[in-house]
Amino acid sequence: MACLWLLVGLFLLGSAEAGKLLVIPSDGSHWLGMKPVVEELGRRGNQVVVVIPEASLSMGPSEKTTTLTYPVNYTKAELHMVLEGNLTEILSTDFSTEVSKFFVFFLQLKVLQNFIVRNAEGLLFNEDLMKKLQDCRFDAILTDPFEPVGVIASEYLSIPAIYMQVNLPCGVDSLASQCPSPPSYVPQRNTHFTDQMNIWQRCINLVRTLLQHMACRYMYAEADEIASRFLQRRASIVEIMNRATLWLMRFDFAFEFPRPLMPNMVMIGGMATKKPKPLSKELEEFVNGSGEHGFVVFTLGSMVSQLPEAKAREFFEAFRQIPQRVLWRYTGPVPENAPKNVKLMKWLPQNDLLGHPKVRAFVTHGGSHGIYEGICNGVPMVMLPLFGDQGDNAQRLVSRGVAESLTIYDVTSEKLLVALKKVINDKSYKEKMMKLSAIHRDRPIEPLDLAVFWTEFVMRHKGAEHLRPAAHDLNWIQYHSLDVIGFLLLILLTVIFVTVKSCMFCFRKCFKKSQKKKKA
Amino acid sequence: MACLWLLVGLFLLGSAEAGKLLVIPSDGSHWLGMKPVVEELGRRGNQVVVVIPEASLSMGPSEKTTTLTYPVNYTKAELHMVLEGNLTEILSTDFSTEVSKFFVFFLQLKVLQNFIVRNAEGLLFNEDLMKKLQDCRFDAILTDPFEPVGVIASEYLSIPAIYMQVNLPCGVDSLASQCPSPPSYVPQRNTHFTDQMNIWQRCINLVRTLLQHMACRYMYAEADEIASRFLQRRASIVEIMNRATLWLMRFDFAFEFPRPLMPNMVMIGGMATKKPKPLSKELEEFVNGSGEHGFVVFTLGSMVSQLPEAKAREFFEAFRQIPQRVLWRYTGPVPENAPKNVKLMKWLPQNDLLGHPKVRAFVTHGGSHGIYEGICNGVPMVMLPLFGDQGDNAQRLVSRGVAESLTIYDVTSEKLLVALKKVINDKSYKEKMMKLSAIHRDRPIEPLDLAVFWTEFVMRHKGAEHLRPAAHDLNWIQYHSLDVIGFLLLILLTVIFVTVKSCMFCFRKCFKKSQKKKKA
Numbered sequence A, B: 001m002a003c004l005w006l007l008v009g010l011f012l013l014g015s016a017e018a019g020k021l022l023v024i025p026s027d028g029s030h031w032l033g034m035k036p037v038v039e040e041l042g043r044r045g046n047q048v049v050v051v052i053p054e055a056s057l058s059m060g061p062s063e064k065t066t067t068l069t070y071p072v073n074y075t076k077a078e079l080h081m082v083l084e085g086n087l088t089e090i091l092s093t094d095f096s097t098e099v100s101k102f103f104v105f106f107l108q109l110k111v112l113q114n115f116i117v118r119n120a121e122g123l124l125f126n127e128d129l130m131k132k133l134q135d136c137r138f139d140a141i142l143t144d145p146f147e148p149v150g151v152i153a154s155e156y157l158s159i160p161a162i163y164m165q166v167n168l169p170c171g172v173d174s175l176a177s178q179c180p181s182p183p184s185y186v187p188q189r190n191t192h193f194t195d196q197m198n199i200w201q202r203c204i205n206l207v208r209t210l211l212q213h214m215a216c217r218y219m220y221a222e223a224d225e226i227a228s229r230f231l232q233r234r235a236s237i238v239e240i241m242n243r244a245t246l247w248l249m250r251f252d253f254a255f256e257f258p259r260p261l262m263p264n265m266v267m268i269g270g271m272a273t274k275k276p277k278p279l280s281k282e283l284e285e286f287v288n289g290s291g292e293h294g295f296v297v298f299t300l301g302s303m304v305s306q307l308p309e310a311k312a313r314e315f316f317e318a319f320r321q322i323p324q325r326v327l328w329r330y331t332g333p334v335p336e337n338a339p340k341n342v343k344l345m346k347w348l349p350q351n352d353l354l355g356h357p358k359v360r361a362f363v364t365h366g367g368s369h370g371i372y373e374g375i376c377n378g379v380p381m382v383m384l385p386l387f388g389d390q391g392d393n394a395q396r397l398v399s400r401g402v403a404e405s406l407t408i409y410d411v412t413s414e415k416l417l418v419a420l421k422k423v424i425n426d427k428s429y430k431e432k433m434m435k436l437s438a439i440h441r442d443r444p445i446e447p448l449d450l451a452v453f454w455t456e457f458v459m460r461h462k463g464a465e466h467l468r469p470a471a472h473d474l475n476w477i478q479y480h481s482l483d484v485i486g487f488l489l490l491i492l493l494t495v496i497f498v499t500v501k502s503c504m505f506c507f508r509k510c511f512k513k514s515q516k517k518k519k520a
Helices: A002-007 A029-043 A076-091 A098-124 A127-135 A149-157 A169-177 A199-210 A212-219 A221-231 A237-241 A281-288 A309-320 A350-354 A368-377 A390-399 A413-425 A427-441 A447-461 A482-519 B002-007 B029-043 B076-091 B098-124 B127-136 B149-157 B169-177 B199-210 B212-219 B221-231 B237-241 B281-288 B309-320 B350-354 B368-377 B390-399 B413-425 B427-441 B447-461 B482-519
Strands: A020-024 A047-053 A066-070 A140-143 A161-165 A246-249 A265-267 A295-299 A325-329 A342-345 A359-364 A381-383 A403-405 B020-024 B047-053 B066-070 B140-143 B161-165 B246-249 B265-267 B295-299 B325-329 B342-345 B359-364 B381-383 B403-405
Touching (some): A020 A029, A020 A447, A029 A368, A029 A447, A047 A098, A076 A098, A098 A127, A098 A149, A098 A221, A127 A149, A140 A447, A149 A161, A149 A221, A149 A237, A161 A447, A169 A212, A169 A246, A212 A221, A246 A447, A265 A447, A295 A350, A309 A342, A359 A368, A359 A413, A368 A390, A381 A390, A390 A403, A403 A413, A413 A427, A427 B447, A447 B427, A482 B199, B020 B029, B020 B127, B020 B149, B020 B447, B029 B447, B047 B098, B047 B127, B076 B098, B098 B221, B140 B149, B149 B161, B149 B221, B149 B237, B169 B237, B199 B212, B212 B221, B246 B447, B265 B447, B281 B325, B309 B342, B350 B368, B381 B390
Parallel strands (some): A020 A047, A047 A066, A161 A246, A325 A342, B020 B140, B161 B246, B246 B265, B359 B381
């Protein structure tokens, strides 16, 4: 009965097949990726309950759904402060070597993890709320496993789990879905390798693949502890993730390197990209101001709107020397002699700008949303990856000849200028990007519809058992046929042993006979 | 110019994006699976040219396409006679052991191969026709790789190849597409194993997997010879298949065991299943004749309409003892006292009968078309696999609890009766089948539309390079990282060697010193 009040206010559109869906999203850009699916599911008459913490970066109410919040022991301001501090550190740190990149990646994750753990505790140990969620008897849960809170909740509530994800740390998606990832051509996350590796890169990639299990154990150590405490048994996140019903993968092969998939993986990359809308009169006038030269869009994502002063100067200097106009999302200090062709804004209508016929280049940090908007609209890019999967993202586009990549720590106006001129004036960047765009947009069904369909499928059929590979019932030794290889080797050795012994026996017999004859 | 006359008579519907498609199908049920796609592609305004031999079992003109025929050195009558002779042998042979099953499978393929080779030679060495096909400059070729003639032609014409296939011999699809098939849970073809294997079965499956390369080399030896002769270079079918652009897989996970896939594989199982139509008045009266008991449909496929007399008697005897009426596709001799509840027909409207609300069971050989019609309409089955993939098909349905399987060589009226009563009276068969049916029919897009979309996609974009895994650029040693493992081991051994040598050197130095001291 406790569920009833939860669902008050839901717009039941009368669909007889409507299901009850629990949504536990992840913060930041992750929520921006999930929100359109959640809203569409609500619009189609499903009872959708979204559970989020009281303090978050980007999460909030969504249309046609019920939003429930729970208190957490941190504030939005604290969240902003720590994450921005972390970003400032990245912007001024030299992480040019492979080792430093690796450690920066782990350090960033540790900072995030602190909040992830506190968020998980906030929901899971909120007995009232968990009891209510249990009473609701949801048909399924849609969650982003980047934060394990939804993963643990799905295990507690014993309902089919649908994971919507993009580039999980330590490649836990491959491990948990039992998806083969041959290290010879599937590059590990955060290596910045392509699918064409030289022998040295393949060595690193193999070692990284072998260490994947260990890395995941380290990454999820705190989450495992919370899961065990909450579920009151020894539990591990990877083991719970094994039971995922469906993986909604926010990637598309126009962008990702081709690699094996599992039947319960659905590709929905570029799902959140919308049709560009016309610009406001003021913006339209500005972008048309440089005539045929067009304009450049520059943003480093929702979390970075400032830069250290010296670094900002390099950008202003570079922009001064190009004939294009520049729209830059920037709220930092402006030098006195700032170039006239640059317009600074607090917020950019990014997708609408990228869809404008006069856009010539997109300077971006390489977050997955921006990338798909860029690909969809066919805009060549200059990439300045900051953290997480952005380095890999940049490498993917560079390898396709549609982008140039620079490192933020040592960027100069000269380097920036060379990269900008290259992607704007060398026609091959635009041509290749238009081909990529055509491929990306040419799909039998919209990725949003696909995500909605499969979520409803799981609700309708109470799971998708027919897509679950039997690999999950095998242990590591069995999966790799090591027991079978051992068994066959044993048989082989026994056969060899018996044959050799028999031969020796016969030989000795014959030998003795001939010796006796000789003696005689 | 020679292409122009080929396309006369095509109904160009004015689609600006229409492509030019060459179709080289395979005979028998393979063509029945491909025909709906070909016709739909023609209907959508593509210029579709279907090239078939003058003598075939089932191939003929299709709607909205141009059909070209070429002479072959065998007749339709010869084809029928040899294949039916082969089937008669199967029907009267004891192939109860694993070894005999395996050899019967290879013998059947050898019989087929003889025709396959003669067909390939008929087309490839028909210089006039091949010249005309080359002049046409097709955008893509759609072919069934079961017969390698289309595979070789695609290589000669240098156009993107789309393979539509179901269960290729020796699992060449896995090899050629570089799709991982872990032998621990992906059963090899014709083993009749499920995805849950005991250790003994896993041993056999591993050995079969290891022998796959060799089996394919043996299977395609003659085709390799033709390819080499025709292309005037050393060529192998598996190597040519490596370059396939797209694999249209005629299977669905409602039926197949979940296993890894590649991005250029599209699942289109059950594509040919149509909506059932109402029965003729005569048939409707017959099937309603037994009231609530309903009726049973019995057919052993398009190629088997007769049975040895003794075997037929067993079936008549079994059918006499059930309250259901039986519709049997049978043209053999009828015993004098044939039961009244059995209606013998030369041809059955199979799908329409399976869609009738009073159908209770489907007795079938387990061909893929019949199986998907049975699943789609939710009818439990009694299976009598004859050859090829039918044994595996039967095993898949039995493991899902929706069918019983019998061996044709030792079938008796008692066994048949037990199986029939089981699938009709034990409600679990029907319930599980209805669930399977619901899952199979619940898809975001019709498989026919998917096949048409992806074929047009390849024509539009002149291939699908973005879906081709880099695995194809690696040799066997590289793919399995054996070179990398060797290299890493070498480094490890060198480090150990140097460390040990250094320690020994130091130890010796120290030891000498202490000895000198002692002496002193």
